[in-house]
Amino acid sequence: MSENPAVTKATEISRDEAALLPPTDVIEDAGGITLYADLPGVPKDKLALQVEADTLTIEGEVALDLPEGMESSHAEVSLPRYRRAFTLSRELDSSRVSAELNQGVLKLRIPKAEHAQPRRIEIQVA
Amino acid sequence: MYYRSLFPRDLFAELDRLQRGMQQPFDPNPNIRGLTRGFPALNVGGSSQAVDIYAFAPGIDPATLEVHLVKGMLTIAGERKVDPVPEKATLHIDERFAGRFRRVVSLPDDVDPNAIEAKYRDGVLHVRILRKEEAQPRRITIQ
Incomplete structure (x- = not known):
């Protein structure tokens, strides 16, 4: 399932609770991949990132300060939860994932494993 | 996107596919791609005291956001x-919105254009507009 691109889309792992799919950008460069996901309304403590085998799961709960007695009249974000799963390529080193969440945007950096890094081979002049 | 069953004579699989096809338009997220219709997505709610608008606009410098209220819009x-x-x-994968955006909401007549506050937190802009004093519910004391 993982030749190229390094990350392929996978269906949601658990369908027990309905969730929204966050829009995502995935950029691959020589050193690894960078993943951006829009998770508006998710504070840092409500975000869960999980790498299990070759599956990366992003899950976040929306926490809005809803005033008392408010009744919703129009909702485009209709569920208070985001979830999305990605299948990671074997050439990525899932043990060195770094993540930052800034104003509702999650940025994940997953470097490629040593053996998949591009190397320059020195040419010895005899 | 749901694919046709590989076993056309499997009646239950066909019924299941048909049912999913009928549910699809009502599903909040029928597509594998996480695209929304407009940017930012808006949630609107109200109570007897105020109107609350939530704009889901992640990753924006709040100083560059423009919120205007003109003639109830x-x-x-x-x-x-x-x-x-x-x-x-x-x-x-390239799904995230980029570029200029603009969304307009028409507000009810009884809001007070001077009592408006906007907050930006975790990528959500929350605009709260209080309703006019005379439109707020009151308890009338019986003499």
């Missing part, structure tokens, strides 16, 4: 800049 506008893809890099 609330406009949320701005620009979302996404870091350019560096050279020698490949963009595999």
Whole structure:
């Protein structure tokens, strides 16, 4: 399932609770991949990132300060939860994932494993 | 996207596919791609005291967001800049919104244009407009 691109889309792992799919950008460069996901309304403590085998799961709960007695009249974000799963390529080193969440945007950096890094081979002049 | 069953004579699989096909338009997220219709997505709610508008606009500098209220029309506008893809890099999935955006909401007549506050937190802009004093519910004391 993982030749190229390094990350392929996978269906949601658990369908027990309905969730929204966050829009995502995935950029691959020589050193690894960078993943951006829009998770508006998710504070840092409500975000869960999980790498299990070759599956990366992003899950976040929306926490809005809803005033008392408010009744919703129009909702485009209709569920208070985001979830999305990605299948990671074997050439990525899932043990060195770094993540930052800034104003509702999650940025994940997953470097490629040593053996998949591009190397320059020195040419010895005899 | 749901695919036709590989076993056409499997009646239950066909019924299941048909049922999913009928549910699809009502499903909040029928597509595998996480695209929304407009940017930012808006949730609107109200109570007897105020009208609350939530704009889901992640990753924007709040100083560049423009919120205007003119003649009962609330406009949320701005620009979302996404870091350019560096050279020698490949963009595999490109779903996030980039560029200028503008959304307009018509407000009810009883809101007070002077009692408006806007907050930006975790990528959500919350605009709260209080209703006019005379429109708020009151308890009338019986003499």
